[in-house]
Structure formats: structure tokens, C-alpha cells
Amino acid sequence: MRKPKMFSEFFKNNGLLMGGILMFLVSFWIIVLILLPQLSMLDFSFRYNLPPALQGTEADSYTLDNYRYLVFGPEGASDAFNKVDLMVFVRTILAAMAVTVLNLILCYPLAYFLGQSKGGGFIRLLVIMLVIPYWINEILRAFALRIIFGDGGVLNGVMMSLGLIDQPYDFINADIALYAGLGYAYILLMLFPMYNVIESLDRNQIEAARDMGASWVRIHRRIVIPHAKPGIASGMTMVFMLSAGALAAPQVLGGTSSLWFTQLVYQWFNDTLNWQQGAAYAIVLLVASIAIVLGFMKIFKVNMGDIGK
């Protein structure tokens, strides 16, 4: 009932030609650029890694082997489970969650300040200044952080000259550089949705709550956060998804002993040239990430529809 009305309204508002062009572009984007490649990845993940000669023959059948490998490891291995890869997987998910929460804690006060202060032009300037570093590409930014956090880096230099430490601290292997890099890489994706929703909050509501005796904590808990929930959810979703799927920051900033799950995927595709196995790993990461996001959205009662607002 609702769908046809939505469509007819869409065409009425945009006109037949413009509506048609928009529809075509959006469907092209969704089908050709998103759906098809992902579907072929999905297909890959259920196939054997065969030499070109055997592809398309009898032997090229569907299998769960690639997924089995992630859980149980190679056949005949001494361990019952593929401990190494599973650990990397769990660690990636947990670390991405940690980065997300850290970003949230950092961004909420900032978004509140930016969104509710009446600074006007000055605030806009601040926001622009936040965006400028993102003109620099991701790899460059990651290496810049490496320079800061490295053994002979700026941070160690300052801390040593202040006498706080007498040996350079290994920020890289302690993964501090990695977390900082990931946090930094996607922080604006957390800040902006939150800033937008908080800016749309009527100041009078905050004052009304205050007038009725509410403390600042209660005002945030009952007024600001519920209002900002869609923004918080969309920010957290993006940061979590992108952190879990990040490659550049872990490559450049990760410690030698710790791998990010995407690095495993990358290795399968690039080093081992086993695309089927890589696809399976990638699909597992994707599905797990989506499941986690949906799970949290359910717990915190956020609707998909709200996020688009």
C-alpha cells in the first residue's frame, strides 16, 4: 500500500524525466557498484581455489571449506580451532568497538559545545578547521602519526626531554599508535552526525528542563542524548564499520605482533592469491559487523529510519 504511493509521490515531486534519471542513477549505484561485486564475492567464498584450467568444470562446485578453514584451521592441524585467525578476528572486533566508544566519549562534549553554543561564524570556522586535515590522504596521515609515535618520534622526544621517561616508549607495539590512528581517521564521521542532531535541538528544551530543576547530568540523560540518539547511532555505526574494515591504519601503525583482520583478508587476496579464501574471510567480517550493529541498534531501540534523518 505504502510503496506505490511513495513512488508516485517521488515522481510527482521530481517530474518524470528527473525522477527517471535519479532512479536510474541510484539503481545503477546500488546494483552495479554494490550488489553485483558483493554477490560475486559471496559466490567466490563458496568455491574452491582452482587453477584456471579447472574453473567451470565438474570440480568447480560449491563448498564450505573456506569458512571451515577460518574456524578449524587447515585439516590435520594440531589445534582443534584456527586459534590465530580467530583471535585476530575477535581482537579486531573488540578493538573496533573500543575505538568507537572512545570516539563517542571524545566527540559528545565537542558536538554538544559546537551544536549548542551561539558562536555563529566562529563555530563554523572551527568546524572547517576540523575538516581541513581530511584533505590529506589516509596513508599520509597514518605515516604522519607514525612519525609522532615512533621511537625517535616527536612524542617520545618531548616526553624524554621533559624527563617523564628515559627510554623511548614503544607506542607502536603497544598499539597505542594504532588506536590513535583509527580514532583519528574516522572521528569526523562520529562528530558530524552528532553535531547535526544536537544543533537541531531547541535550546528552550534545555532551559525548560533546567527551569524545572534538572541537573546537567539529567538534562543530558533525558533531553540531549535521547534527541541525539539517531546521530550517535549513525556515527557509531560508521566508525565501527570503517574501523573494523580499515586497512591503511593497521598496516602502517599496527605493532609487529598484532594483526588486524583485514590484513589477513589482504594477505589471502594479495600474497596467497587465494581469492576464495579471502572472500570468505571478508564476508565473515562484513556479516559479523552488520550483526553487531543491528544487535546494538535493537538493544538501544534505534530504528533504521531514524538514522537516515
Added chain:
Amino acid sequence: MSSGVDVTLDNVWIKFGDFVAVREANVNIKGGDFFSFLGPSGCGKTTILRAVSGFLNPSEGRVLIGGKDMAGIGPNKRPTALIFQNLALFPLMKVWENITFSMEVKGASAVERRKRADELLDMIALQGQGDKLPSELSGGQKQRVAIARALCAEPDVLLLDEPLSALDLKLRQHMRTELREIQQRVGITFIYITHDQGEALTMSDSVAVMRNGIIDQIGDGHAVYDTPATPFVASFVGENNVFRGKISAINGNEAVIATNRSGELLSRITPAAVGKLKVGDDAMMFVRPEVLNVGEGTDKTTISAKVLNEEFEGNSYSVFLEGNGGKRIKMAMPNMGQNQHSTKGEVVSFSYDVNNAVVMPAGELASE
């Protein structure tokens, strides 16, 4: 419910940088009164209310509530409740949660709150609507929820910032009566802000008329309407005919004005201007349309003018006249049922009772 307490503004000045939003406000509001601030948009009404509720501090002077100086006491600690110009209901909370938010703050249990919400919903005739969201209510219902929410906090003083301005005329008139009833029932002090003079006159015990941050006059509706203190009040509150001129004679509380276009006219000096006028001063005389009567009076209370046109307004007629030199005059006549039309182009004489005209030093008029 607590009984109302006095609110006093003692020489209050409020400045935003160099801009003076409120100048030397001295107001005594009696406990339990319905007090209105009336003035055009931007004259500083909201600013005064925010100073009373504690959202901003006067640059100079004191705000006293119940005799207690409020300096340094935040809005969450004052015995006031503010109803915002846009109501500011919490859109994500149900109606009953909105109403009892002040109890939630104090840690009341959900059962207690629900009970109180139901009582208040009864009072505002919204029984059984507690579980709705504000967005599911009509404008007038939202209005009443905002009132209930403010009353639930059991304030000593209720501050209302043009709460009816968003409603249509019928509902506004209905809500006026309702507000007045609620005020009389709960007996607390109401401070009401409006730019609608009808609203101020019908509801208030006392009205302060403001202009550009200055309070021109404080008094009950009669005082403000019948004996305006300044040309601004005379022209802002109700309709008025203004005659400009110079004082040519003063006799006790009466003065003769040599008007620019309508000859010499006699008028009472408005109480606030008694003793302040001298012969030769620029002055303004005001006569309301409804106190003009067809027929000759004395030679100093009679004006003649040509009928331009007539408007029928149901209970009355407005007759628009043109006097000497194009002077526009408006006369209102009650509709007594007879056919009393005047003829276009006819020159008529009309007069007024000296006690119904007021004269005062010339000054700024309210812009239309």
C-alpha cells in the same frame, strides 16, 4: 498549592554589550496577581522574564521574589516556572512524563508521578491522554500540557511568555478565560507577557506597558486605557485619535490645546502629566473613537469633519472622517438597531466629554 508571592524589580537594567534591552525597570507585583507586560515585538519583554526566571542576570539592580534577593540563584533553584514562547514540550516524552518532569527531578516514584499527572490531566480536561506524545496533540492541548507541566512544579510564580500567540483567534479567546480561571483557582502569581493589548486588558489585574526597554506605565486595565501616561501608551493600547498642537491655556487639571488643524480643543490633563505641562509646550491630545458623539458640544469640544466612509462591524460602526487640512478622525458608534447611516460627503459636527479626552506632552507614538 502555594499562595503567590511578591515579585519586585528594583531598578533593573539589562544590557547586551552596548545595547540596553531593559532600562531602569521598577515593578512591584503583588502576590497572587495576574500581572502582564505588554509591548510591541522586541521591546524587552522576554528579557525581563528571563531575568525573573534566572536565565540571565540583570546588569544592574535586583530581582526579588518573596522579598528575597535572587542574585546568584540559578533558574533551577528559583520558585518560578516558565512557560516558553514555543512551549518547549519534550517531544520524546509522553504527555504524563512531560507534566511530571519536575517531580522526576526530585526523585518521585513513577507511581506517584502517574497519579499526579492524572490529577493534572483532569484539571486541564485531557483525561486519559497521558500516554500520547506531544506531537499527537492539537495546539490548544499542547498549550494546556505546558501549563500543567509548569503547575506541577508547584511554583510560587508562574511566568508565561506569549503562550497563546501560536493559537488561532477562537482558541486564544477560550484559553484566555481558561488561564484566568486556573490562575484564580491556584492563587499563585502569574506574570504574563504579550504584545496583544486585548489579552492584557482582559486577563490582568495589572499591566506594565513597555516600549524599547522602558516601562511607560503600570496600572490596571482602566488606568492604562483611560488615562495613558504617554503618547505611546495612548496609541498602543486600543485605538485613539491624536491631535497635535501647543498648549494655549491651563486651568487646574484641564488644558486648552491649539491643535494644528482642528482649532482649539479642551481636554483633561492625564494624571501622569499633571504639573508637567506649561503654556506653549508641544502637546498631544487623545480622544478614543467610541467617546465621540454626533452633535455639538461646547465650542472647545466640537469638531466638524466630512464623512469619508463607514464600516459595519456587527456590534458597531466605524465612521472615517476627514477634518480640516485632511486630518483623519475615526468615530465608533454602537449598532443600536436603527438605520443610522451617515451619508458619504456629508459634513457632521461631533463632540466629546472633556473627561474622556486626555492631553500630555508630545512624544513618540506606537507605529502601526
